[in-house]
Structure formats: structure tokens, C-alpha cells
Amino acid sequence: MKKKVIIVDYNLGNLFSVKQACDSVGIAATISSDKAEIEDADALILPGVGAFIEAMHNLEQLDLVDAIKNSVAKGKPFFGICLGLQLIFSRSEEFGSGEGLNLIEGVIKKFPATYEDRKIKVPQIAWNTIRSGDQSWETSPLFDMDQDEFMYFVHSYYVEPASESCVLTRTDYEGLDYCSGILQDNIFAVQFHPEKSAQKGISIYKNWATTNNLI
């Protein structure tokens, strides 16, 4: 039986393409900001583009912070995308930001304007490649992915996890090597947009669903 997946809507970003990606691989996903539905779901997708501070503010206003935390604590599959990856960490250096969902220890940092005397374009709006971090891809949704596959990125901030052990993918942006994907138990999250990364990206949705028995 198909499991019930909720795409958490907290008024940031284009959820349409995430929903289309789910549809295309047979994930029964519903877009919702309803606390009860989110608590009831078998798995959560947390997408989003924009500011950390605004995102946490919206999640608090909608009273969804505990619902998301509880779902993860119960071991339900969680899939964070872009801002959805950043939100699961402890805090952001973004001006005025408070705590994140604090599911994994780590800090969200802004790309510097220059790195080792090279100018960095911020935000990064580009196709860029991913390669393995400390976590093995074998049991992750990337199990059939080649190293250095291109994914589509749009972001100004990146995560610096407290421990390398959760790092699933790393990406090099103008010489700055950063964590672009994480896997820790039931938490899977990526900084890039699989739903905008053509068939290789869509395969990540499919693999996340199959490895978690959601379809």
C-alpha cells in the first residue's frame, strides 16, 4: 500500500515542482500546512527557498515545529530540500536568526564574497557536481548515482555540520568545498534541487521512496 507523504507548506518556495516530481515517480504526496495531517503522515518532505529566519518564523506561526520534530523522532522518513536541509541544523549565522529545528548539530553559513582571493558569485545559481562524503551512498537514495553527477543548485548559505559523520555529499564551489547533502538515520537532506536536476534528480525521489518503502 502506498504510504502517505506530506510536502510541508510554510509559505516559502515553489512546492509545485516538488509535487510534480513526487507524482512522476508514484509518491502519494499532499501539500499541507496542517499540523494534524503532518503528525499523521508516514513521511515528510520539507522543501523551501529563501531565508532561514523567515522559514523558522513561519513554521512557528503555523505551530509545525514540534510536529516535524516528533515525526523525525518517531523514525519516520524525512526528506529536506535546499532550505529544508538548512532548517534541520542548530542555527544560522544569518542576521537575526535564532535556532533551527536542531535535529542535527551544525551551523548555516553564508558563502563569502571572496575565497582564497577568488571572487565567489553569491547566490550560487548553477549546475554543480556532487561526490561522496563520510556517509556511504550504498544504502542512501544515491545508491545508483555516479560520482561527480551534476545537480542544480540555488543558494547563498551552506551548512557546516559539527560532525562529518552525517555528510553524504560534498560539492566544490569556486574552491570552497562544502557539505551539499546529509544522511543520518531517517533524515535525508540535500542542498540542491533534485526536482530541477533532470532524470538523475528525479531518480533521487524514486530511490528515497523505494528505500523507505513508501511506494
Added chain:
Amino acid sequence: MDIKGPNLVKGIHLEGLRVLGKPADFARYYYEQGADELMFMDVVASLYERNSLHDIISETAKSIFIPITVGGGLRSIADIKAVLRAGADKVCLNTAAINNPQLIKEATRMFGSSTIVVAIEATKESNGNYLAYTDNGREYTGIDVFEWAQKLDEMNVGELVITSVDREGTGEGFDIDLIAKITSLVSMPVIAHGGAGKREHVSSLFTKTNVDAVALGSLLHYQFIKTNESIKSDLEGNTEFLKQKRNFHTFEPSSLLDLKSHLEDSEVACRIIRTYEEESYYS
């Protein structure tokens, strides 16, 4: 992809539009060939035809999973909202950006810098200066292209598309001087548009300038038409060009796959789809 009503069209110097086919057919083909982004430009942008543009965007966004940028005739926050709601990831502004820079500020604040792309239609004057035009290269503004590009950079625009109106649709090659100077002046990603007539034009653009990406029309469209016979069915408008099945002598059309292989051979890094086995991921 230039859109007029329900059709994909192409002109020269942004004028003299000919019907080439249905946008959905081209979009699907380019997606499967490894396009990194699709850009739809509504070249007529009259109000009553706007609905067919929205239909094209929604249809494309359902099954094509790469970034989609939409431009042409967007003049207000409401216009931008409407195309984003239809499924576009980014919008491309030109005329409205020049006439009302305040719109850029508002749009980047509301939708984020990375959602706002601005296009500059650059024409080289006889004295060597480059001036920005609007409305598909028709309207003179007197604004210096390089000063305008720097202003856009300061306004935190996400990306810049620089179109050489003189080269657009001609196949004579990119205006390398124009592109090189723009990329040296701004810190946002620059996308070059206008002039590609063969693969070598694209590879030399990347080796001679710091440009971030290239937007291609005719070079790929003419190859698509050569290899896809069925697209002519039930098209309306100026289809004489299609029936004649001729290319301009200045073009050596290329498929996207061949072009990307050529770029790789020229040591320009790019994403290449080597097989179609990914198709099996559709359920």
C-alpha cells in the same frame, strides 16, 4: 524559445517571425537531449495571448524537471506572480526593468534575487558604443549597456542575459567583445545570447570569455526541424519557412548532444546525458 501565441517562432535580429512548431515538442526534445534550462520568451506578449503562454508553462513544468525561465511582457508584480504560479522557476525582465527599475527592487525582495533574471538587448552604435534597447530591439532608450549592467548588479539581480541584437538570429557568431566586457564588469552570472551559428562559436565563446552560460535558439531549432518531420501538423501562421525546409547558409545546425560533446572535447565543463536509460525512472 520564442513564443507567439501557441507557437514557437524565430526571427532575425528579433524581427520577422516564422513559425517553427509547437513549444511542447521542442521542450521535450531539448530536455531529453540534456538542456540545462529552458527559457520561454513571449515575443508578442499581448494580453489576450497570455493565457496560452501560461498553458505552455504549466504543461512543460509537469514533466520537465529542469529550471524554467519565462520572460516577455512582464510589467508588474502581478504578472510575475502569475507565471511563477503557472510553474516557472524564474522570470526574465527587460522592458519593464528599464522603464521601472523600482519593479526589480520589489521583485527581488518579494521573490528572492535568484528568481529575477534581467535581459539586456544590446545594439552596437556606429561610434562603437553599445546601447540598450527594449521591445525586441525596436525601442531606443539611449542607455549605455555597461552602465546598465553594473546598476543591475548593484540591485542584486540574480542573473543577466545579454542579447546581441546585431547578431541575434544571424548565425554569424557571438559578439565576443560585448560579452567579455560585461562579464568583467559584473559579479552575477552572465548568459550570452545571440549569434551562435555553429558549435565552434559556442566553444570559442567559453574559451575566450568568462561567461557562465549560453542561450541558444536557431542553432538547435534548425537541427530539431531537420530531424523531426512530424512537427508541422496543424500549425497556423507564417509556416512557409518550414515548408521550404531550408537553412540559412550561415548556420551549421547542431543537436544539443553533439554540441555538448564538442564542448567537452574543447575542455569546457558541462553536463552530458550519455544514455536514455533514465527514462525508466518514469513510473
